[in-house]
Amino acid sequence: MVLSVRDLHIRDQVTGQEIVHGISFELTPGKVVGIVGESGSGKTLTCRAALGILPDQLEVCAGSITLAGHDIAELSVKQWTGLRGSTISAVFQDPSSYLNPSIQVGPQIAEVIRVKKKVRRREARNQVLQLLRSVQLRHPESVYSQYTYELSGGMLQRVLIAAAIAADPEVLIADEATTALDVIVQAEILDLLAELRERTGLALVVVAHDLAVVAQLCDEVLVMRQGDVVEQGTTQDVLYRPQHEYTQLLIAEHEQYGLDRFLNAPELEQA
């Protein structure tokens, strides 16, 4: 087990209000869990709790999170630093806000590798070029010495994914990581995550408000609303046999103007 979240409750210490009311899931190597729901449903807070970066006034008030055998409630700051990046890592929606605009992107990733893997500069640079190649950036040498403003949204998100997997984490959290990208680039990033999972056994938590994005990648889906998990099960079950009316509504809204409705059955298309 790489990551195990058991009956997690999150509370606002200032108002005393509970925001997340019990969420549970488990990740084994290569497994992908998706969390869907509207904004404010608690998806991102759940991820932040797993990364140990909840906003100051929020706390885990019940339940537990176990990361690679450690109960994260008992981790010291130093232990956290050891785990972040090398065990659990994350990419978010707006890639440009996580990189320093006045430093070339390559050295920023090299820094992660130098600190986490304790290697020399030249070796770190080689590893970064290797990483940039593995996230399918076409000209790794030139991307290495470019600044964020010189790269497109899709390229930046690849750079961020390269940085996130630089220290070989076992779990990667992708929180709306493709939301701001256009269709073709979104598919490229999702395919890249699928490829990383197959090649390295990376386990993923994919957070999205778009059901179809989650459908593409996940083994298991959690549907959240207002801090509750209203439905949880295999992707097949949740999408094709939704039990909760909220899931049914999400699917109905997607299908009314979703491409599925206008496409011929895939079997016909292959013929």
Next chain:
Amino acid sequence: MNARAVLEVEDLEVHYGLGRRRRRVLDGVSLTVSGGEAIGLIGETGSGKTTLARAVLGLVPFSRGRVVIDGQDVSKARARQWRDLRRAGVVQYVFQDSLRSLDPDLAVGKSLVEPLLIQGMPRAEADARARAFLDRVHLDADLLGRLPGALSGGQRQRVAVARALVTEPKLIILDEPVSALDSANRVLVLEILKGLRESGIALVFISHDLGSVAGLTDRIAVLYQGELVEVGPTRSIINAPQHVYTRLLIDSAPTLRSAAAKRSERESLRALLHA
């Protein structure tokens, strides 16, 4: 063709930049849209979708080609002719960010009646018309006194649609009108737009959301690197795309059923496109 052409674009070419930085963003684009027809314009960021819309609206000068709106050649139109055309309200537009298509300092009611008063419509008649159109986008008359900033994103976008409709235009250009909306408002706005076709308005619908394009439009035009690579009936573009780029675009759209299965297909299309 039975229906009259409301928009004719012929061999349009647009350049941005000067000197060595001058580059072509639209290359020989031709397109005709008839009354009562909705046409979808799809393509990735930077493919020229918005530039085409802006050129049609007279907001971007073009270096070659012809644009005819409702029988009027506007290719060489000067500021005055554009002003008259805009006042007549023949062509209207709705952007993704409704804060940009609405005046933030003008209450909803004023935004709606202003174009009518400019046309010389009596106050009472204009007020009645504003209420009628607000009702048409399923908004309550209570909102008439509010500023755009005090509305939700979904309400605001519906006000922007109502404002575009109030002059009874022949042509409406919509640039990503539902991209910033949640799924309930997205469906609501798309249903309203769908209803417009029956009243004979021509729609140009720009979006990267293929589901809404498929659900709303009669024909689709695909832009890639400033060129129209494919134009055809919506059903055949979605189900039997011809150009490599269109095939990749359709295969890339996330769907509930078959998206994961198409990964290897996408990989070979990408290789083909970048070859």
